[in-house]
Amino acid sequence: MKVILAGYPKTGTKSIAKALTILGYDVYDYMEHFWYHGKQWENILTGNGNINDFREMYEDVDAITDTPVFYFWEEIHKMFPDSLIILTVRDEDAWIKSWCGQMHHLKTGIAFRLIWTFSPHGRSLHRYFDRHCIALFGFSLPYVWSAPHLNELLMRSRYRQHNLNVMQNAPKDKLLVYQVKDGWEPLCQFLGKPVPDLPFPTKNQGATVYKTLLKDNKILKQLHRETMVVGTLCCILGVFATYKICTGGRLSKCISFLYQAASRRCFHF
Missing domain, CATH: 3.40.50.300 (P-loop containing nucleotide triphosphate hydrolases)
Structure with missing residues (x-):
């Protein structure tokens, strides 16, 4: 120091x-x-x-x-x-x-x-x-x-x-x-x-x-990427959930898949 x-x-x-x-x-x-x-x-x-x-x-x-x-x-x-x-x-x-x-x-x-x-x-x-x-x-x-x-x-x-x-x-x-x-x-x-x-x-x-x-700053860039990925997936989930609700389909498998995809796409150094 x-x-x-x-x-x-x-x-x-x-x-x-x-x-x-x-x-x-x-x-x-x-x-x-x-x-x-x-x-x-x-x-x-x-x-x-x-x-x-x-x-x-x-x-x-x-x-x-x-x-x-x-x-x-x-x-x-x-x-x-x-x-x-x-x-x-x-x-x-x-x-x-x-x-x-x-x-x-x-x-x-x-x-x-x-x-x-x-x-x-x-x-x-x-x-x-x-x-x-x-x-x-x-x-x-x-x-x-x-x-x-x-x-x-x-x-x-x-x-x-x-x-x-x-x-x-x-x-x-x-x-x-x-x-x-x-x-x-x-x-x-x-x-x-x-x-x-x-x-x-x-x-x-x-x-x-x-x-x-x-x-x-590379750290804030990391957080920015996470935000873009998770935010985009949340938007997709919202649209898909609305569609499935309107068509009477089940959501559980879709939600599980999108959550796992969001976890995998959160970048790390």
């Missing part, structure tokens, strides 16, 4: 994850935490894990970003004391507006809702997301079409407390307090890396996280 991103979500975490990748780091972001260590994180968030789990989870990873690792930056650093810590920050009003916009996007965007409904791994992703929303942010994520209730006062308080905690308790020689607008220079100087001849990446602007991940 070389780099721990301790910044709150919506402080440029997706941009930093991409920047670290460009600089040659193997990065675990939100989807990787879910896909590779979802069970361990569930144990940690429900009080059944311990600090030693972090070493097993991340000893072969260069950098970790986003939820839920930012909240446990101190415990993770104890396991990897040579790692560097980056605290991404932004203006509080801009941050809360962006955070609420992200939640609104999850509420109104059909893509994630379809994944949570039709993809087998997508339903696990929803449970994982809801678990750490309750534990870390103080709200639950409703399952399908209703909106999460956000306590803005609580979110602002937790944001300030978290940033202050990192700045007070992280080793000064291993901490960079950073804003994405500062670009490559302070980040590369801190990491001891040459500045790339590329524009600094800007990711998830306007809460476009689904489009960003679907383009770049």
